[in-house]
Amino acid sequence: HDIYVVARHVVFKDKQLWKYKNGAYAIQDKTTGKPWFGHRSERWVDQFCETVWKYNADVASELVELGVDEIQFDYIRFPTDGGNLENMKWNHRLPGQEPADALESFLKRVRDQVDAPLSIDIYGRMGWYHLTNRLGQDIRMISHYVDVICPMFYPSHFENAFLNFEPND
Numbered sequence: 001h002d003i004y005v006v007a008r009h010v011v012f013k014d015k016q017l018w019k020y021k022n023g024a025y026a027i028q029d030k031t032t033g034k035p036w037f038g039h040r041s042e043r044w045v046d047q048f049c050e051t052v053w054k055y056n057a058d059v060a061s062e063l064v065e066l067g068v069d070e071i072q073f074d075y076i077r078f079p080t081d082g083g084n085l086e087n088m089k090w091n092h093r094l095p096g097q098e099p100a101d102a103l104e105s106f107l108k109r110v111r112d113q114v115d116a117p118l119s120i121d122i123y124g125r126m127g128w129y130h131l132t133n134r135l136g137q138d139i140r141m142i143s144h145y146v147d148v149i150c151p152m153f154y155p156s157h158f159e160n161a162f163l164n165f166e167p168n169d
Contacts, residue, residue, distance in 0.1 A: 006072050011075050025046055027044050027089065028088075028091055030087055030088070036089070047103065049091075050105075053106040060110055060114045070116055071118050073118065076103060077135045099136030100137075110145070118146045120148070120150065122142065
């Protein structure tokens with residue numbers, strides 16, 4: 001019927017993988033030693049963990065085998081909300097690794113493994129602000145691994161100070 005199927009694949013905000021093996025793949029809370037809870041009890045897995053990358057690449061491969069035409073990755077970033085962001089600890093992070101390094105390693109793995117178009121949702125403001133050390137979403141790097149980048153815009157990203165320099169118009 002000429003239907004093009006795109007599967008939305010949530011990557012790093014994963015409740016099931018977060019609790020699997022007693023939180024072995026979760027971001028840890030360095031104050032409690034337990035898996036970290038984000039804003040509204042969001043559950044995030046360790047973006048630096050190769051097992052997490054493999055799991056998500058395998059899911060994407062299986063979706064393609066089942067007939068999905070394109071994989072669109074969402075929540076492929078680091079947490080941004082919550083009063084306890086400073087408590088996050090990544091047990092799988094190697095010395096010197098930055099958030100963009102984790103996302104690049106994941107995207108490279110998927111690109112090598114999945115034979116289908118790949119798209120990715122990113123914060124729209126990443127076109128103006130380069131917060132790669134916080135979110136990991138480096139547009140230049142991402143563009144080497146995906147076919148489509150979908151900037152997602154939210155009203156909260158356009159505060160009064162947004163681009164508030166001459167010429168304002």
